[in-house]
Amino acid sequence: MSAETLVQLLYLVSTALFILSLRWMSDPETARKGVFSGVAAMTLAVLGTLTGVIATGGTHYWWILGAFALGAAVGYPLAQVPLTAVPQRTALSHAFGGLAAGLVGTAKFFLYFGQKNEAALAPFIVVALVAEILLGFLTFTGSILAAGKLQEVKWIPQRPVTYPLQNVSNLALFALALALGVALVLHPLAPWAPWAFGGIILLSLAFGVLLIIPIGGADMPTVISILNAYAGLSAVAMGFVLNNKLLITAGALDGSSGLILSIIMCKAMNRSFFNVLFGAFGQTTTASAEGEQKAYKSDTVESAAQVMEQANLVVIVPGYGMAVAQAQHKVREVYDLLKKRGVTVKFAIHPVAGRMPGHMNVLLAEAEIPYEDLVEMDEINGDMPQADVALIIGANDVVNPAARSDKSSPIYGMPIIDADKAKTVYAIKRSKAPGFAGIDNELYFLDKTFMLFGDAKAVMGELARKLAGESGH
């Protein structure tokens, strides 16, 4: 068996293991097998590549080993972050992925260019190279910025940044990058080719920044998913450049995952891809004017505890506020105390609650709440009229009934959790300010709604104490 055949066989098994790895993610029962399968696939991929490199007379092995060691040394602490920081960790790792693809593309181009290698710079390859660096570097800066916004780094604006002619100027830059790309495809060995290539790199880096600055926190789940898809597609492009089918398959798996997650997120916000990327939500803050005379009814935690004790079904709707306050463990205490009294407690999870897909599920799982009680929006909505209490913890737009009824609302048409159909609603909210979209939430002004103002962790802690204390009566 030739070395090349062995390499391809290893790649073949690796591909199969990658597919199985994702297949096993369909169920929490088998999901951990999926990770082991993924690790095995990656190990085979690296071993296969090293085999091929050794057989064709490679070099720099100590350097390569050093890069591996350094990467592992940085990667390990990145895996130990608190779970509330998972969105920014994910964004950061998209950035690393994009950078890796961009650098490999750059290296390949200059290698071929230096060799005056016309065969290797065939039009098909150059198209793939341009796609690789465009997606790679765009993902790099875009993800760094997204991570910064999620981490709430001071010098990165949290609110969407918009300016006149934003979309026009972005499109013009993109057109310029494409024009450079076309020129490069036609004349890959021209003396100016390295400059054109460098120009594309700079434009991609700028493009990543420009694409993310108009995006606000609530759109982050969609944006992270899109960046996920880009990182995968840049690996696909690298596969085309290197004629490596393992890169193409693994990249395509990642790309389709990002695509599906983006579609789910967009549907859950009733917005299109295009609208998320180019329709900065920022300007629509005028809608709150007529809501001024309405007044909140607030209530004490003590009476909330009494109402919940008497309930048969309590539905908890968590949102980003729960993550910010790190309230999940207190939520678990309340959950336990209510369960002990025979109250059924369910969690209603909106697909875009939080800052990345599945964010709430992970936080609640961390607090050891059994996953059977984490219910998707579509499933829980049928039960909402039977719920005695809907307890809203730091969620806002995802329970705003204006999405169903008010055609002028910016969130009109977005599917929501029907918290307003519960018999009584308690909403924990940090302040009286309106939510992300800048619109008042009608839910808070209903007769059956009572507000519990304060930090989610503090309020849930007090609720737990009240529930525990009353057991002595």
Add this chain to the structure above:
Amino acid sequence: MMLLALTETPGHASGGGHGQLDFMGALFVFMLATFIGLMVIQRVSRLLHTPLMSLTNAISAIAVVGAIIVSAGKDSPGYITLLGLVAIFCSTTNIVSGFLITDRMLKMFKKQEKGAK
């Protein structure tokens, strides 16, 4: 410091398997893999979307394959090797942190304990 030899034999990139390019074959693989990906991912439980994303992070670090090929090229100038090594570093970071954190999260998803109800 690093090998600075210029290329002697243009035409074949070492280790890249560049012989004849099979554009169509590559496109077919891409198309089929995308469909498999879409179908497999559609069945992933919504509970697990965050771990899914960490896992695909690690999988997209397959770019390490390209990075190794670039770094190990014996005919490349030093700066190209350096680009490859940085790419290996970035990919390895994702491989290690991606798989570890996915496993860490998945360990937390627990079923109802029996008898606890």
